Amino acid sequence: MIRVQPLLAAVVLGSAAHWVARCPDARQARGLASGAVGAALGVLAVVSLVLHGSVDGSEVLLWGRRVQLAGRGWEASAPFVDLLVAALAVGLAPVASHGPRTLAAILRLIALALAFLGMSEPLGLAALWGLQFVVAAGELRRLDEAHGGSAAKPFVRYQAPALGLVVLGTLALLFGFRSLGVTAWLMAIAVREAVIPFHGWLPTLIARAPLGLVIALVAPQPGVYAHLAVFGDMTGGALAHGFAAVGAFTGVLGAALGVVQNDARRAAGWLIVSQTGLIAFGLANESQVGRLGAVLSWQVMALAMSGYTMTIAALEARRGTLSLRVPGGSFARTPRMAVAFLLLGFSSVALPLTLGFVAEDLLVQGSVAEFPHVGFAVILATALNGINVMRCFFVLFSGTERHTGEVDLTRREVWALSLVLGALLLGGVFPRLFVAGGPSPPGTAVHGHPGSPSKVTDR
C-alpha cells in the first residue's frame, strides 16, 4: 500500500535538497532549507485539509496497487511529526557545523523517512532503509575526511550488518521463510532503534557528529514504523515477549546510564536510547492501549528529543563544549533557551500538560496486565530520565553569574521551537488529536485486522 500525503512532502524536501547542496554558503543554505520545510509543511497541511472528512481513511486502486489518500490518527500525524523534526534539525542547526551539504543530507534523510511512512511492504521499506544508510554514511564519511573526525566508523560498523539483516529478512519473507524473515527484521530494527546490546553507535554518534544530522537520522525512528508495518500483528508470542523484555531493560539501563554521563551530548544520547527501549517494549504489547502508548511515545520522542538535542546544539554553538561536571550557565542570560530545554526534556519524560504524559500513561496502563512486573520498569525508567533532564538543566543553565556573551534564541529558533512546543502542549491538553485512530491498534491500518477502519488486507 502507498500513502499519498507523506510521499508528497518527501518529494518537496527531496527536490529542495538538490538546491540546498548547491548554495554557496551555510547561512543561505539554512534559509533555503527552512523555507523548504515550511513549504512541505504547507503542502501537507493543505492536502490534509482538502482530504479531511471526504476521503478519510479510504483507499483507491491505482495501477493495481492500493493507494491511501488520507491517514487516520497516528498515520495522519506522523508526517507532520517528521516535518517538525526537520524544522528543528534545520532551524536550530549551527552554521559552523552544518554546511550546505550537511543541510542537504538532513533534508534527504527526512524525505526518506517520509517516504518510509508512505510504504508498507517490506521490499519498499528495505530499499528506503538502504538509501538512508547510504545518505547518512556518505555524509558522515565526507565530514570525517573534511574535519578529521571519526563519526562514520561506529555508524557503519553497526548499521551495515543491520542493512544486511534487512535484506536477508526481506528475501526470507518474499520466499516464505517467515520465522527467519521476522527474526532478521527484528534484529535489524533492534540495531536501528539502538536497543541494548546493539546500542553502542547511538551515544557515540551523538557525541561526534553534527547534531542536526543525527536528529534527522534518529528522531523519525523508521525502525518503529517498520515494526508496525511489517509486524503489526506480531504480539503475544515468545519472540514478542522477548523483544518487550529487552526493550524494558534498555529503558531502565539507558536511563540509569544517562544519569552518570559527564557530557551533555552523551546524556542526551542515553535519554534517546532509554526512550527507544520503552517504545520497543510498548510495541510488543498485546494490549491496544499499550501499543497506542508506544506509538504516541514514538511521536513524542521524535518531537521532544529533536528539540532537546537541537537546543543543546544551539547552546553549544554559543558556549562551546558542554560538560556536565561543573555548573556553568546562567538561566537569566538565556531564559527562553533554558525554558525550551526544560519543557522539551520533560515532555519526553511525561510532564503533565504535555503529550508525553498521555503517552506514558497509556504505555504503562496498557502494559501492566500483560507484563505486571516488567511494566513497572517503564515507571522507573521515566523517573530516572526525569532526573537526567533536571540534572542537565541545572548544570547547563545555572551556577555562574559570569556573562559569557551568549545570546538567547534567535527569532528563527523561537519559531521552530514554538511549533514543536505548541504541538506537544496542544497534544497534552487535547490528546484526542493524536489518539484519533481510536481503539484500533497501530498496525491494523497497515494489516487491516478485522475491525480496522479500512477492512482491507494485503494477504
Added chain:
Amino acid sequence: MGWLEFVLTCVVALPLVACLLLAVPAWFGVRFGERVISAMVGVAFGGAAAAALAALAGMLGSGRDSLEVTLGRWVVVGDYTFEWRLLADHLSVPFALFAAVLVGLIGVFSRRYLHRERGFFRFYLLLALFGAGVEIVVLAGALDQVFFGWELVGLTSALLIAFFHERAKPVEHGLRAFITYRVCDVGLLSAIVWLHHRVGSSRFVPDGGPWAGLVAPSDTASVVAVGLLLLWASMGKSAQVPLGGWLPRAMEGPTPSSAIFYGSISVHLGPYLLLRASPILQGSPGVAWAVVGVGALTAAHGSFVGRVQTDIKSLLAYASMTQVGLILVEIGFGLHYVPLIHICGHATIRSLEILRSPSLLHDHHHLEQAVGRQVPRTPFHIERLVPNAFRPWMYRHALERGYFDSLLRLVVHGFMRVMRGVDRIDRWWTGKVVGEPMRIDAGEEQRR
C-alpha cells in the same frame, strides 16, 4: 453545568489561566511590569478562593456532602478511559479554599519582598503553576489526576529551591529535592497502575466515611502493596524519615516560597494523599502501623535534630517535619478530622513563622524592649529527661541529622559507582566493536 459545578471548575481553571497569561506572552518576548504580574496571580487566586468559598456555601446550603463534576473524557482507548472529574467534599473544599487563600496572600506579600528581584517574573509564574498543581491535587476525582498535579508541585518546588541559580548550593539542593520527589513518585504511579489493574479504577468513591476514598482491592497482598506505595509517595513529598534531608536544604529558596511550600501546602500533600487512601489503611492494619511508625520516627527525629539547629530556617524546617510526622501518626490511628484541623492550623502558623523569619533579630529586639530585659532562655525540660551518659552521644546524633543523610549518600553514591562501572564496560565494548577506544570527557569525542 450548574452554577455550583461552574464555580468548582473555576477553582482549578483560574490558576491555570493565570499561568497561560503569564507564560505565553513571555515566550514571545512580551514582559509585564511587576504590578501586572502580581495582580494577575493575586486576582487568579483571589478568584479561586472566592469560587471555593462559593462552592462550600453552595454545598452547605443545598445540604450536599459531596459534589462531582465531570469535565469530559480526556483519553478513550478501548476499555481505558481517562476522565477529568473534580470532587468537592469535606476534605477537598477546605483544602482548596485554604490553598487558594494562602497562595494569593503569598502573591500579595511577595510583591514587596521580591521587588526588583531579577527572577520576579519566574517566581510568580512558578507560584501560579504550583497553585494550579495543588488545586488539581486536592480537587481531583481520581488518583490519576492527583498524579497530574503532584508532578507539577514537585517540579515547581525544585525550581524555586534553585531560584538563586547563580550560587551552587541552591541548585544542588533543588536537584536533591527533585530526585527525592521523582524517586517517590514512582510509588504513586505504581499504586495508580496497580489499582487500575486490580480494581479497574483509581477513582475516589464514597464508602460511608466522612469523605470519598480509594476503593481497596479485594486481595490483602494488593491492599498492602498499594498502601505501602502510597506511603512511599507521601514520604517523599512530606519529608519523612529517612528521605526528609531535602527539607532543611529547601530553605535556600526565597522566603515566600519556603513558607508556602515547606511551611504550609506542599509538605501537607502527603497527609492529604493518605487521608484519601483511608479505606486502604483501614483494610490493612499493617500499613496503618507503618504510617504510624514513619510518622512517629519522623516526629522524634525532627524534634530531636531541630534542637541543635543554629539558624531559624533550618529550625522551622525541622519543626514542620515534626508536625507532619504527628499528622501521619493521627492518620495511621484512623482519625479523620483531627489531622485535617491539625494540617490547617499547622500550615497557617508555620507559614507565618517562615515569612517572619528574616525579621527574627528585629522581632527579638522588639520583644526585649517590651519586656525591658533579656528574653529568658527556654528551659530544657525534655533534655533533662535524658541520662547524662547519653547526652553527648545524642547531641552528636542530632548534629549529624540522625545519620540519615550519610545513609542516603551511601546508597546514591553506591548506585552512581555501579553505573559508572557499567558505563566504562559499555565504552570498552563499543570500542571493541568500533575498533577504537572511547573517551569519557565532554568534547573529547567531538574532537575526534
